[in-house]
Amino acid sequence: MFGKLKSLFSTDVGIDLGTANTLVYVKDRGIVLREPSVVAIQAGSKRVLAVGEEAKRMLGVTPANIVASRPMKSGVIADFAITEAMIRYFLNKVAPKRLWSKYFKPRMVIAVPSGITEVEKRAVQDAAEHAGAGKVFLIEEPMAAAIGVGLPVSEPAGSMIVDIGGGTCEVAIISLAGIVHSYSARQAGGDAMDKCVMDYVKRVYNLLIGERMAERIKIEIGSAYPVGEEKSMEIKGRDIVAGLPKTLTITSEEVxxxxxxxxxxxxxxxxxxxxxxxxxxxADLVDRGLVLSGGSSQLRGLDKLLAAQTALPVTLADDPLSAVAEGTGVVMNELDFLARHERAS
Ligand SMILES: Nc1ncnc2c1ncn2[C@@H]1O[C@H](COP(=O)(O)OP(=O)(O)OP(=O)(O)O)[C@@H](O)[C@H]1O
Ligand SMILES: [Mg+2]
Structure with missing residues (x-):
């Protein structure tokens, strides 16, 4: 009886706790929040000044007393306290604290990278619990992505998903609702790409550019394979030798x-x-091919390059940035079943 009453009041929530972006899915409402995983804090005091979009604008342009940081690195929690503050802030934003929140805590489905250790899993779980979660269910990110893009994961046949985010590239072959093979490359995400652009510009032009500039260059003229016409772009940074601001032009071939x-x-x-x-x-994959999801899968020509290198059909998800969060939403509908199953066992 109490259990029924409780489920009437509490909201189930799905979180794609990503290195670059956090998405929150609320049962029956869909994705209600998508914001950068960035927190601005007061140096020394650890007081949170801004979270999400507002904090991302501060990256690289903060005065000495403000630190804008990204608490998630390579898909896992690098700074526990800040991650917790971030989850708490986002949860409050989607469901303002209610009177009964002490008694009716939301159940949460959180997507985590497939390569994470038990200690890292515990850290995610603790951060969510401290931030106000009731029961926490963890789901591996590639499984959530595969479900989110609508792959028939429970069939006795192979499906392949490649989810490339900011911090990780997760590859998984799934059959009968389980991951048969997976691979998590922690240095092959969008952040690593941005870093390579920064290093290139520094090495070739002696120009220092910020993370946000590097990301813009990658998104606007970056590619993995020659597709369409080549482009160029004006970039700004600080000349290392002269120590002064400088503008120059970079081409898509260089990127x-x-x-x-x-x-x-x-x-x-x-x-x-x-x-x-x-x-x-x-043999299944020869017919069905592989599906790409995650923000970095949108790098121009990446689908063509993978098709050429694997000889498999490659499809880009319709909404690559939402796949994992959509997947947590689908899984959420099975939570009552999971909870019953847990009680019975
Ligand atoms: N058009 C684009 N071309 C290339 N990269 C892009 C494009 N749009 C977004 N990105 C990159 O996608 C990344 C963010 O993707 P996503 O939100 O899926 O990552 P995440 O889920 O936060 O990270 P992870 O899953 O690794 O923890 C960023 O590095 C961003 O620069
Ligand atoms: Mg992700």
Missing amino acids: RDALKEPVSQIVDAVRSTLDKCEPELA
Whole structure:
């Protein structure tokens, strides 16, 4: 009886706790929040000044007394206290504290990278509980992405998903609702790409540029494979030698060259997962191909490059940034079943 009453009042929530972006899915409402995983804090006191979009605008332009930081690195929690503050802030934003929140805590489905350790899992769970969650269910990010894009994961046949976010590239082959093979490349996400662009510009032009500039260059003229016409872009930074602000032009060929390393790591991750695949599953993949999700899967030409390198059909998800959060939403509808199952066992 109490259980029924409780489920009437509490909201189930799904979270895609990403290195670059956090998305929150609320049962029966869908995705209600998408914000950068960035927190601005007062140096020394750890007081939170801004979270999400507002904090991201502060990255790289803060005075000495403000630190804008990204508490998630390579898909896992690098700063526990700040991650917790961030989850709490986002939860309050989607469901302002109610009188009964002490008694009716939301159940949460949180997507975590497939390669994370028990200690890292515990850290996510604790951060969510401290931030106000009731029961916490963790789901592996590639599984959530596969469910989110609508792959038939519970069928006795192979499906393949490649989710490339800010911090990780997760590859998984799924059959009968389980991950048969997976690979998590922690240095092959969008952050690594941005870093390569920064390094390139520094090495070739002696120009220092910020993270946000590097990301803009990647998104506007970056590519993994020659597709369409080549472009160029004006970029601004600080000249190392003269120590002064400087503007110069960079071409899409140069950016493709700068991105070679992380892009080849993505290709390697996909190929080595396919290498381990049983013949039956491999045969399924020849027909069904692989699906790309995650923000970095939108890098121009990446789908073409992977198709060329694997000889498999490659499809880009309709909404690559939402796949994981949508997946947590689908899983949420099974929570009552999971809870009953847990009580029975
Ligand atoms: N058009 C684009 N081309 C290339 N990269 C892009 C594009 N749009 C977004 N990105 C990159 O996608 C990344 C964010 O993707 P996403 O939100 O899926 O990551 P995340 O889920 O937060 O990270 P992770 O899953 O690794 O923890 C950023 O690095 C961003 O620069
Ligand atoms: Mg992600």
